[in-house]
Amino acid sequence: MEREKALKLVKEQLTEHRYQHTLGVMETAIDLARRYGADEKKAELAAIFHDYAKFRPKEEMKQTIIEQGFPQDLLEYNAELWHAPVGAYLTEKEAGITDQEILAAIRYHTSGRPGMSILEKVVYLADYIEPGRHFPGVDEVRGLAKESLEKALIKSVQNTILFLLKKNQMVYPETFHTYNDLIKNQE
Ligand code: DGI
Ligand code: FE
Ligand code: FE
Ligand code: FE
Numbered sequence: 001m002e003r004e005k006a007l008k009l010v011k012e013q014l015t016e017h018r019y020q021h022t023l024g025v026m027e028t029a030i031d032l033a034r035r036y037g038a039d040e041k042k043a044e045l046a047a048i049f050h051d052y053a054k055f056r057p058k059e060e061m062k063q064t065i066i067e068q069g070f071p072q073d074l075l076e077y078n079a080e081l082w083h084a085p086v087g088a089y090l091t092e093k094e095a096g097i098t099d100q101e102i103l104a105a106i107r108y109h110t111s112g113r114p115g116m117s118i119l120e121k122v123v124y125l126a127d128y129i130e131p132g133r134h135f136p137g138v139d140e141v142r143g144l145a146k147e148s149l150e151k152a153l154i155k156s157v158q159n160t161i162l163f164l165l166k167k168n169q170m171v172y173p174e175t176f177h178t179y180n181d182l183i184k185n186q187e
Contacts, residue, residue, distance in 0.1 A: 025051075027131075032126055047127075049106055052087040112153075124156070
C-alpha cells in the first residue's frame with residue numbers, strides 16, 4: 001500500500017495530535033530501519049498503522065480480544081495495552097494488510113515480546129523517541145538509538161516499567177518478559 005493511502009485511512013481514526021505522533025513515528029521508523037537493516041517500506045506501514053485502534057471503544061476492543069482468542073490476560077491489565085493487538089487485527093481486516101511482519105510490529109508495539117524481530121524493535125523504539133515525545137529520559141534514549149538498537153530498546157523498556165511503578169500501576173507480564181529477554185541477550 002502506498003503511504004498516502006495508508007495515511008488517509010489512519011487519519012480518519014485518530015485525533016490531530018495522535019496523527020502528528022503517527023507521522024513522527026513513521027519518519028523515525030524509516031530512519032531506524034535504514035540504520036539497523038529492517039525493511040524500510042514495512043517499517044513505514046507498521047508505523048503508520050501502529051495506533052490505528054487507539055480510539056476504538058474499550059468495549060469493542062474487549063470483544064475483539066475475546067472473540068479472536070488474543071491473550072485473555074490482557075483484559076486483567078490496563079486497557080491502554082489493548083489497542084496494539086486489536087490494531088494489528090483491524091489493520092488486516094479493514095486495511096487489507098496481510099504481511100505478518102508488519103502485523104507483528106503493530107501487535108507488539110506496546111508490550112514488546114521476547115525474541116522481537118528487528119522490525120518490531122524499530123517500531124517500538126520509534127514510538128518511544130519520535131520528535132513529538134517529551135518526557136524525562138527520552139533524549140538519552142534518542143542518543144542511544146544512534147549507536148545501538150539494543151541499548152536504546154533496553155532503556156526504553158526500563159523507563160516504561162519505572163514509569164508504571166512510580167504511578168502505582170500494574171505491569172503486564174509480557175513487558176517484563178521483553179525486558180528479561182533483552183537483558184539476557186545483551187552483549
Ligand atoms: O500508544 P502510545 O501512547 O503511542 O504508546 P504505547 O502504545 O507504547 O503505550 C500506551 C500506554 O501503555 C502508555 O501509557 C504506557 C502503557 N503501557 C506500556 N506497557 C505497559 C503499559 N501499561 C501497563 N499497565 N502495563 C504495561 O506493561
Ligand atoms: Fe500505541
Ligand atoms: Fe511504545
Ligand atoms: Fe504510538
